[in-house]
Amino acid sequence: MAKWSRSRLLYFMPGVEPLPFGVVDVEQEEARYVSAGQLRSERELRNVAAIDIGTNSTHLLVASVDPSLHTFSVDLAEKSTTRLGERDPDSGELTGPAMERVFETLKRFKELAASHQVEQVVASATSAVREASNGRDFLQRIQDQLGLEVDLLSGAEEARLIYLGVLSGMPFGECPHLLLDIGGGSTELILADGRDARALTSTRVGAVRLQRDFVKHEPIPPQRRSFLQTFIQGSLEPAVDKVCRRIKPGESPVMVATSGTAMAIGALLASEDDRPPLRLHGYRITRQQLDGLVEKLIAMTPEQRRIQTPINDRRAEIIVPGALILQTAMQMLSADELVLSERALREGLIVDWMLRHGLLEDRFSFQSSIRQRTVIHQVQRFAVNHRRAERVASHALSLYDHTHGVLHQDDGGGRDLLWASAMLHACGQHINLSAYHKHSWYLIRHGELLGYSEAEHLMVAAIARYHRRSLPKKRHLEWQALATREHRRLVAEMALLLRLAAAIDRRPEPVVAAIRVKSADDDQIVFELVPEGLNQNLSLEQWSLKSCASVVKEASGVTMKVVVKE
Structure with missing residues (x-):
């Protein structure tokens, strides 16, 4: 039986999934889809890449920017679990093996970006690098040896870029939105609407950080779980207070969750649906669903979580503290439901690049239509x-x-x-x-x-x-x-x-x-x-x-x- 060549199809038709194996003759159908891909307009596109060096993973995104439409499409998305947040327990510095994993990943990502003929690579590093005493030295090494300049983002700047990324893929209308991004080392909480970001906050609590500092035995004993929830609540309280003060009387913000933890939770819940969605973007999760899933996950060992097919091995290790952050945030914000966004920091880097190069009059022109x-x-x-x-x-x-x-x-x-x-x-x-x-x-x-x-x-x-x-x-x-x-x-x-x-x-x-x-x-x-x-x-x-x-x-x-x- 003929089989699909998935990578070849995706190269010609980014974002288009192949049909199931054996449905049609592969050579005939592949030729059709290749022809359709080659019929993309001859208009002038500008290719740009975004790299995000995170606490748990390093990501690459390659986008085609259309100056005439003031929009972009994602041509390539790659991820490597580099675990940069596994810092030295005594000094808090980035470890040699962790830095080497990131360095090798960046070399590969740079080659991939070059193969797509990007005119610029926009790179950023977040909490793991900004908190380590040798973080800036590591970024200097990257620039010296790879010729790649990496911006070290503050917590507020990270939150701003997340806002731009979500804004690029989700209509806000006149309703305020609460954006929650749970990373490996920090959690960003943003209150925003279609016109402005009213509050940008970043808290030093993340899935990797909690796992490293507080989870020594699994399943997590009840006392340790109670401690974790209290710790998370205390850590998030200043951010929650800030955004709540800026919610106007009569407003009911929509809660949006993004990035790895939220997507993994969405994938687990969606896998139980009679009709699982093709994409998680826009998928809705109720607090009742989340509470039920947390109870299941917290009772499992890491080995038991690893056999949950929608999540990878590394995510299985850190999903419980991440899920507790999400659950606690929903409780503190009195949110009964949230919606998932597949767009976040990396897409925000692309939007920010477009703003800086005059391809958007302002961030709201992207949102308005x-x-x-x-x-x-x-x-x-x-x-x-x-x-x-x-x-x-x-x-x-x-x-x-x-x-x-x-x-x-x-x-x-x-x-x-x-x-x-x-x-x-x-x-x-x-x-x-x-x-x-x-x-x-x-x-x-x-x-x-x-x-x-x-x-x-x-x-x-x-x-x-x-x-x-x-x-x-x-x-x-x-x-x-x-x-x-x-x-x-x-x-x-x-x-x-x-x-x-x-x-x-x-x-x-x-x-x-x-x-x-x-x-x-x-x-x-x-x-x-x-x-x-x-x-x-x-x-x-x-x-x-x-x-x-x-x-x-x-x-x-x-x-x-x-x-x-x-």
């Missing part, structure tokens, strides 16, 4: 005909606005999903014109749509999937992937509107100026096509739209009639 930017980025990435996509989207939104109560019952939430699907519905054509709606589903589903929740991402892909050919069927995997009956209803309604909008876009140049609802009731709807110019022949578009009548009847029970404005 994050959904639109990420969709347009995918339009360009898959070489979708932008003008035609905008025409279809315009027609689809017009239909949405004028068919409420007849063809759909949505009260507003579906409009943005319909727009995104309309812009991307034809992206699968660059893989194969035949059944391109199925390829569109795959590309949208496995691409990156920032600002959309996991459920919304699924719905955008499904609307594009069902805009042509047969209506949804229970046996379809794409239909089964939708979480609730309400989501399926919304997808069915929005896909019907997209089907009608796409049906009248049959020619390269526009001939239909507008599609109007001339009359509508529970039994019949009459559409009027308005031509772009005088004496414009719209017989093709009229026929194409009429061909949807049977599907409209089956889906909504409404009889459809099409006329052309004379």
Whole structure:
């Protein structure tokens, strides 16, 4: 049986996961996806790399920055567990073996970055280096021997960059957010909204630090657990007090957790779901779920935790103190739920680089239209005909606005999903014109749509999937992937509107100026096509739209009639 070459696919299509083994002939499908990857727009992209030297791990991120869209996409993410926080117990200095692990990792990361032709490597070091008396000497050695300048971040600067990173991938709207980043040596707590960071705090309590200083025997005895919780609470109290003082009366901030501990906890909980999410970005965790997981983890030995497949060996060693920090923070902040963000410090370094190079007017221009930017980025990435996509989207939104109560019952939430699907519905054509709606589903589903929740991402892909050919069927995997009956209803309604909008876009140049609802009731709807110019022949578009009548009847029970404005 032919097998997928995962690394080759990801090189050509960053962010797109391969299909399961054995589903199709690998050479044929790989060629298609390679072709789609090579159709990325010829626009000028600027490649930049970010390196984060943390207490537990060292990370590399390579990003393609699009100056015209003022956005970026992640092309490569690498991680090495370097354990720099394992400092000398007597002197507190960084140890020789730990520094050597980081040094070798940085050499490899620098070569990787160079292979992606980055114009700059932005590197930073956090708590392990800033607290060690020989930390600055280590950074000087890195600069002297590798030619890599590493910024030593203060706690407040680390918090600021985390804010920028989360801001780049999650819509804040008018609601304040509490951002919690649990690292190996420190925990950053930030209060922010879409306009400003109101409070930036950094506390010297982290998963590696607690494990090293206080966890000598496992499972952790009850007295030691009680001590740890009291210690964590006392350490976090000044930061919690600071952010709480800046929450305005009547506000209910959304809590966001990011980085290794939070992602590992999310992975463990998601693995128990009937339908595990493809990505953890946007995944929600209740305090009740977290409390239950903490009880399980704290009763285990490290060996028992290592067999929990979503987490690696090193994470299994430090996840209990990290989970206790997260649990205590939720209790202190009276948070009943949190949402996960995959973006944090490394992405913040990229946003900060863009700000310093004039590619963002300010950090909020990135935030204000994050959904639109990420969709347009995918339009360009898959070489979708932008003008035609905008025409279809315009027609689809017009239909949405004028068919409420007849063809759909949505009260507003579906409009943005319909727009995104309309812009991307034809992206699968660059893989194969035949059944391109199925390829569109795959590309949208496995691409990156920032600002959309996991459920919304699924719905955008499904609307594009069902805009042509047969209506949804229970046996379809794409239909089964939708979480609730309400989501399926919304997808069915929005896909019907997209089907009608796409049906009248049959020619390269526009001939239909507008599609109007001339009359509508529970039994019949009459559409009027308005031509772009005088004496414009719209017989093709009229026929194409009429061909949807049977599907409209089956889906909504409404009889459809099409006329052309004379």
